[in-house]
Amino acid sequence: MALNLSIMLQLLWHCCFSFLLIYIFHTGSYSGHWIIATFGLTVILILIRLHFAGPTYKGLERLDGKTVLITGANTGIGKETAKEMARRGGRVIMACRDLDKANQAKDEIIKETENHKIFVHKLDLASFKSIREFCKNFNETEERLDILINNAGIMMCPKLKTEDGLEMQIGVNHFGHFLLTNLLLDKLKQCSPSRIVIVSSLMHMFGQMNFDDLNSERSYGAVRAYSQSKLANMLHVRALMKRLEGTGVTVNGLHPGSVDTELLRHFKIFSWTIFKILLKPIKIYFFKNAFKGAQTTIYAALDSSLETVSGKYFSDCKPASASKLSFNDEDAERLWQISEKITQGR
Numbered sequence: 001m002a003l004n005l006s007i008m009l010q011l012l013w014h015c016c017f018s019f020l021l022i023y024i025f026h027t028g029s030y031s032g033h034w035i036i037a038t039f040g041l042t043v044i045l046i047l048i049r050l051h052f053a054g055p056t057y058k059g060l061e062r063l064d065g066k067t068v069l070i071t072g073a074n075t076g077i078g079k080e081t082a083k084e085m086a087r088r089g090g091r092v093i094m095a096c097r098d099l100d101k102a103n104q105a106k107d108e109i110i111k112e113t114e115n116h117k118i119f120v121h122k123l124d125l126a127s128f129k130s131i132r133e134f135c136k137n138f139n140e141t142e143e144r145l146d147i148l149i150n151n152a153g154i155m156m157c158p159k160l161k162t163e164d165g166l167e168m169q170i171g172v173n174h175f176g177h178f179l180l181t182n183l184l185l186d187k188l189k190q191c192s193p194s195r196i197v198i199v200s201s202l203m204h205m206f207g208q209m210n211f212d213d214l215n216s217e218r219s220y221g222a223v224r225a226y227s228q229s230k231l232a233n234m235l236h237v238r239a240l241m242k243r244l245e246g247t248g249v250t251v252n253g254l255h256p257g258s259v260d261t262e263l264l265r266h267f268k269i270f271s272w273t274i275f276k277i278l279l280k281p282i283k284i285y286f287f288k289n290a291f292k293g294a295q296t297t298i299y300a301a302l303d304s305s306l307e308t309v310s311g312k313y314f315s316d317c318k319p320a321s322a323s324k325l326s327f328n329d330e331d332a333e334r335l336w337q338i339s340e341k342i343t344q345g346r
């Protein structure tokens with residue numbers, strides 16, 4: 001009943017939006033045929049919506065007896081991923097910065113899935129101290145780690161620094177997850193076959209590794225720093241894949257699609273309110289919702305055909321082409337050495 005109402009409301013929206021567009025742009029040439037024009041445009045809009053909504057992962061794998069750790073699981077893609085892992089019977093560890101929001105999300109997940117094995121732990125990826133404390137506690141108290149999902153991310157923030165003095169986007173998106181993964185590797189190896197899923201982005205294609213100024217000390221661009229951090233995610237996949245050969249642990253990267261979440265919360269331009277209003281119709285037609293945005297992560301984490309697949313890049317629940325730069329072994333190794341040096345010393 002609720003679903004039917006939601007479909008009816010969506011149809012009504014597409015119809016009204018088509019009529020509005022036709023009314024605004026009408027030239028008089030089809031003035032007698034506005035009903036046909038509205039109908040035609042409604043169909044086109046629905047097809048666009050269906051195309052950009054993306055696939056739903058259909059695999060039936062269960063996670064009973066398995067443990068999944070997801071960073072940034074209190075909102076957006078992370079929360080929807082956590083929900084799906086809970087539905088499949090997994091023990092889900094939500095590693096989050098904001099405990100109040102995380103506990104609210106946990107209550108929602110338990111209510112919806114009736115799985116009570118959902119746990120919240122404090123993790124701030126902008127602090128190596130917090131990451132070390134989290135991992136020490138995790139390694140001492142948790143018996144298993146079957147799937148690690150490096151999902152948390154920050155996008156296009158103003159120039160900020162982590163607790164350890166690193167530029168915030170590469171600090172959280174790459175260096176934080178690099179340390180976290182290294183400290184959890186033994187547990188993953190003990191539980192092999194196990195998986196590491198790194199949520200990168202299509203934006204890695206626009207990234208350049210500025211090794212002389214990784215922390216943007218000399219000049220900072222919010223988009224540039226984000227793209228660099230997402231390319232760093234892909235180089236992390238590359239370097240880690242080689243180190244994990246023969247261990248039964250796989251690592252893959254992915255682009256979740258353009259997803260309507262709170263990720264753009266730091267992005268401020270001329271007028272945020274006007275921008276949000278202008279963005280709304282674009283989001284409705286060209287962005288996935290968070291549920292659909294989580295599907296490629298779920299696929300990479302669960303699909304049984306990927307048991308031994310490592311070092312790949314996925315989008316829309318299938319393999320996709322990553323940027324050539326992400327296959328550059330020299331850069332992957334250089335970033336690995338720098339990341340080890342930066343994270344070991346603190």
Ligand SMILES: NC(=O)c1ccc[n+]([C@@H]2O[C@H](COP(=O)([O-])OP(=O)(O)OC[C@H]3O[C@@H](n4cnc5c(N)ncnc54)[C@H](O)[C@@H]3O)[C@@H](O)[C@H]2O)c1
Pocket residue numbers: 071072073074075076077078095096097098123124125126127151152153154155172199200201202255256257258259260261262263264
């Ligand atoms: N939304 C998109 O269109 C899109 C596109 C490509 C890639 N991604 C990637 O998907 C991932 C999830 O993003 P989302 O869209 O769900 O956005 P989101 O903002 O809803 O979720 C990001 C999560 O990361 C957490 N986080 C941020 N900084 C943190 C820190 N210092 N310590 C711990 N957690 C921290 C946030 O609290 C939040 O829970 C990100 O890595 C993002 O780069 C998103």
